[in-house]
Amino acid sequence: MQSLQIHTVHSPWFALLCLAAGIGVAWLMYRRGGPWPTGLRWLLASLRALLVALVLFLLLEPYTRRIRQEEIKPKVVLALDNSQSVGLFTPKPQITATLQALDQMAERLTAKGLEVKRTSFQAGDSSLQTFSNIPFTAQTSNLHALLEKGITPYRDQNLAAVVLLSDGIHNQGPTPTFQLYDAPVYPVALGDTIPKPDIVLEEVQYNKINYSGTSFPLVATIRQAGFTGSSVQVLLQENGKTIQRRTLSLPRKATVEVPFQVSAAQPGKKHYEVVVQPLPKEFTAVNNRRHVYLDVIKGKLKVLLAAAAPHPDIKALRSALRTNPLLDVEIVLGPFQSPAFKTPYDAAILHQIPNTGNVGTDWLRRLRSAKVPTFYILGAQTDFSAFNQLQAGVQLNNPSPQFDEVQPVLNNAFQRFSTEPLALGRIKAWPPTAVTFGDWRVAPGTEVILRQQVGAVSSSKPLLLYKSSMPVPSAVLLTDGSWQWRLTEASDHGSAQIYDALMTHLVQLLANRRNEKRLHVFPVKDAFEVSEAVALQADVFNAVQEEIFGQQIAVTLTHEGSKQTQHRFRHEQGGEGLRLGNLPVGLYRYTATANVEGQTFKDTGEFLVQEQNLESLIALADHSLLQQLAERSETRLFYPNQLTQLEKALLEANFKTILRSHQEEKDLLEQYWYYFLLLGLACAEWALRRFYGSL
Incomplete structure (x- = not known):
């Protein structure tokens, strides 16, 4: 239902003056009579009066207000957990019958005034028309994301309820029982809570990085139900060929570990498979296989960490680099120590070198002569004149004794290495550090990893940079206060995961020499x-x-x-x-x-x-999670044979239709129909005068 209203910016009583002016103009034009009959003369006068009045009416700045009202039916979202666990561990006839009954229930709800929407885990299926042919192929079960996917598009569209059909297995994302949702959840329990005879290869523990010429362990964890005392073959395969075999007598306890010892002579990425051969009457063999991918490397990367003087940064960097077994770090504190230079360094970290005391100048010369990729950390003791000559990717023109207190901001456009999803929020929480005030100029080809933020004002000034277009790569950190970042993150989160990853990834990026590849x-x-x-x-x-x-x-x-x-x-x-x-x-x-x-x-x-392979690890449905969801929503848990009761509960909830008004205002000067009206009045008067003998 729509209505159209006309309003004016100025008092609408002025419209009477416009009409009076129109009548006055018409009277002046037609008071002396003419060749027209009396009736026609009154018609012509009326057309002229109306035309003048409508033109003058525009001086009042009129506008139209269109009000449109619509009825929004209550919406019920059917959210189907179409993960692999539902398809694997729910009998096929039960799934088929449940989905058919669900589609029929949706049709009846629609006929009784509810609007039914369907959704599932699969991308792009928010407008599903039927569940009958949907594949159960989702590789993880994030029930919170599924509920949000059903709620978010309809949050402002009279969402009444969400029906969640799931086996309750949840292996990714926030636990839904601890979340608040904008609509009541009506869970429908799929799956089976009766244990089945099954052998599950839960996980394989191994080091992802190993050294060539050494042996390393792989430990498989196996869980069994219903096969106590049975013997099973556990195979270790490489490229489809069995290289080791273990015969295991399954004990009474639920889980048991099976160790393998593997040797790899050549560096490279290796792919192994651990396979538990299926036993007779085993419910499924889908969860009897796990893939193992690992790196075999030739040796560690040699990294020099040298500082002009003792500093808290050194301990923070040392702790960060030691989290990576690929890095062999040599620490030098001048003027008390000197680098060994016994073997070539793959990368160097120079803390406030070059500096005003000339400590480490000879080390810097030897590193540059050997073309060692270098990570420069600047601070109050840095000799900026000497640093500018290094052409490390950034220069400070006219350095000042003053400092800016800046916070780091992650540059999402930097893609040399990936950062954890947590990095953006955690880096913003790092405390401000001092950066020398001045005109920082970034060289072409240099990429910014962290930017400066002063207070609440974000800037384009760099804080951490990487340059790959020199004869050797280089990186620069403009502050010597990064130790505070590590302390803060460890204090707030229990570990300095993001700081450690940032520093180790950057050093690895430098140390992986390109050998001047084009x-x-x-x-x-x-x-x-x-x-x-x-x-x-x-x-x-x-x-x-x-x-x-x-x-x-x-x-x-x-x-x-x-x-x-x-x-x-x-x-x-x-x-x-x-x-x-x-x-x-x-x-x-x-x-x-x-x-x-x-x-x-x-x-x-x-x-x-x-492959994460999470869906095949748990064969038992978790109906307790669904029961908790129902209790939080003050609903109840339903089963596939109770869809009639679910339909009755939805109808008895008596969800109301919402009447919503939409208002649109538009200046009359912008509407073409008004100009056509004026033109029509003028043309009508002209045509009548012309036809009856006088203009």
């Missing part, structure tokens, strides 16, 4: 979950190792089964690189080629896609 293609992560989108980034350098852009890069991607796919992307500054999307589980190797300045260059690499 083309470098790399994955943003070494290992991806099967639910994550895979992405590759690239660096392209000219003959003097300056980064250049605009090249077409061809990538050949090879899966373990020798299946190859071809891809192309353009290397652009700040570009997205190559987005491969979600890939199947396995080890992937790639070969990339690009034409640079008339020459063809090639680079190779590899990455892993891992």
